[in-house]
Amino acid sequence: MNEISNFDTAQTQAAEETTMPHSVEAEQQLLGAILTNNDVFDRIAAIIKAEHFFDPVHQRIYEIASARIAKNALASPVTLKAFMEDDDGLKELGGPAYLARLAGAAISAFAARDYAQMIYDLAIRRELIGLGKDISDKAARVEVASEPKEQIVEAEQALYKLSEQGQTETGFQSFLKAATDAVNVANAAYQRGGGMAGVPTALTDLDKKLGGLHPSDLLILAGRPSMGKTSLATNIAFNVAKAYKRGLKPDGSEGTIDGGVVGFFSLEMSAEQLAGRILSEASEISSHKIRQGDLTEGEFRRFVEAAKDLEACPLYIDDTPALPISQLAARARRLKRTHGLDLLIIDYLQLCRGTADNRVNEIGEISMGMKAIAKELDIPVIALSQLSRQVESRDDKRPQLSDLRESGSIEQDADVVMFVYRGEYYKEREKPGEDNVEAMAQWIEEMESLHGKAEVIVGKQRHGPIGTVELSFEAQFTRFGNLAKTWQTDDQQF
Structure with a gap:
């Protein structure tokens, strides 16, 4: 009886994983773009990290590629093959030939940022679902050590951490924009009759x-x-x-x-x-x-x-x-x-x-x-x-x-x-x-x-x-x- 219930639980978990928001195609095309043109990485590095990919194999491919690019080394299907020949997950997808297929399905560099944003958004949705389940499970377990007020605080902190992740770096801005902002601040002070900007x-x-x-x-x-x-x-x-x-x-x-x-x-x-x-x-x-x-x-x-x-x-x-x-x-x-x-x-x-x-x-x-x-x-x-x-x-x-x-x-x-x-x-x-x-x-x-x-x-x-x-x-x-x-x-x- 226990074996049947365990099997049902495993099936439920597998079904939940496949219904979780994700896009394998977007991940494949973005990885292909990086492997064919390493300059794409600089455009999307501030948006996504390895953990934002849904497929564990894609996570490892992105991790190895980003590590190589950070060292100014080439990340291509040929160079990654040496690092992933023994990867069991890659073997299931067809081995090193899968890397070549990724490069073949590459999108244009122009669309890379949109795909990266899409992958990131889907990852956040998955985290929100997981967080919601955690909150629900904790609330269902009536324990003396876990007061409802403390659970609310924990939930708030977890949501705060999740919102902090979404703050991608603004990066460099032109001097023209910075100078325009400075003039607007000075104008605010001037409009107050030489008063103050604050x-x-x-x-x-x-x-x-x-x-x-x-x-x-x-x-x-x-x-x-x-x-x-x-x-x-x-x-x-x-x-x-x-x-x-x-x-x-x-x-x-x-x-x-x-x-x-x-x-x-x-x-x-x-x-x-x-x-x-x-x-x-x-x-x-x-x-x-x-x-x-x-x-x-x-x-x-x-x-x-x-x-x-x-x-x-x-x-x-x-x-x-x-x-x-x-x-x-x-x-x-x-x-x-x-x-x-x-x-x-x-x-x-x-x-x-x-x-x-x-x-x-x-x-x-x-x-x-x-x-x-x-x-x-x-x-x-x-x-x-x-x-x-x-x-x-x-x-x-x-x-x-x-x-x-x-x-x-x-x-x-x-x-x-x-x-x-x-x-x-x-x-x-x-x-x-x-x-x-x-x-x-x-x-x-x-x-x-x-x-x-x-x-x-x-x-x-x-x-x-x-x-x-x-x-x-x-x-x-x-x-x-x-x-x-x-x-x-x-x-x-x-």
Whole structure:
């Protein structure tokens, strides 16, 4: 009885294999084209690999041919015959004579890319079918160790890996195309009246220094705890989402013409806490008061009105903790597809997960992944980062690039590295004793000069100047703003 069931299973598997999407003819003709003209390989190498062929013999032929071509050696029916004389699969198809038949059935080099794309697409379909069966089988097996949520995560990761395979290299492009793109970026800045090409943050001095937040840039916003990294990130997110306008762009296409759709990965705080911070800033009610519920009727009404005004803001928050970088990328892609996406903020980098065993390599994988998201989705990505404790041991507590925690790859992958620094925070902790009148007077004077001020130190900028930008900081609303300069008149103040 067992033998019969085993036979039935084998027959079913064989039937499934033959009904799987494939085209033996396309594989034969493409291999023939390569064996008759090795230059064809260069056109299709970025599209397909050996594993994309359905027939195992075709896989081996392609593998040997590509290895020879890579060494600048000839790959032809004659040269491959020496490597495949003992191949059992080839013997079943007629031996070395099959290689000659392949060359005889060759297509023109012009059609090779289309055939390669067809073979690749069919391979992806087979993988999708296999993935669907795996998901179905795992779901059918009810096991304590395999929770449905974990299965969903595994399925998402498997689909992400499959989608990553489809990204063939763009290769070289002419200088004319690159120059045209550069002129279009400059034109966007010119159309804004000499403003900026990037997304404005509404923090005027920071925008002047950065030229706005540029698409495909990875910006690292780093600082020690309590410096206000998350506050600055939420302020930028709120400003960009609040200014969102859609319409006709200078090139005639429809899209974002001001502000933008913002995605915020809050790996540390819950979505409710983050929303509370943004509402505190918008309603100008202390976040401490909101948490305590210590509000007057007027303040509560103002709080509710602020919430109503902001409900239409295109700001999307994902507060899933310890997200793997692969999932983070998949969710960002999904958001762009469903709602649009003009700015992505991640709070914070060290709370993401990678696949490497070594922590330094893992951080490197995460920072590279974030830069890849910025390039692929063509949006600015702001990633918050912790700084090492060595800042605290220095007299001057202003952060430096060397303070970036756990990996030099963060500095390497980033287009911009910014540090948030509040001198008031450190000076507050240096308060002298009441009996030392002279020291106390000096301390009060220094505290007054630092009160309500913050610095954003641009430590690295790949396409612009570095330096320090001064901002105002209202601790009670956790709000950063433009700092009025002493030389500005009232109507010039930002």
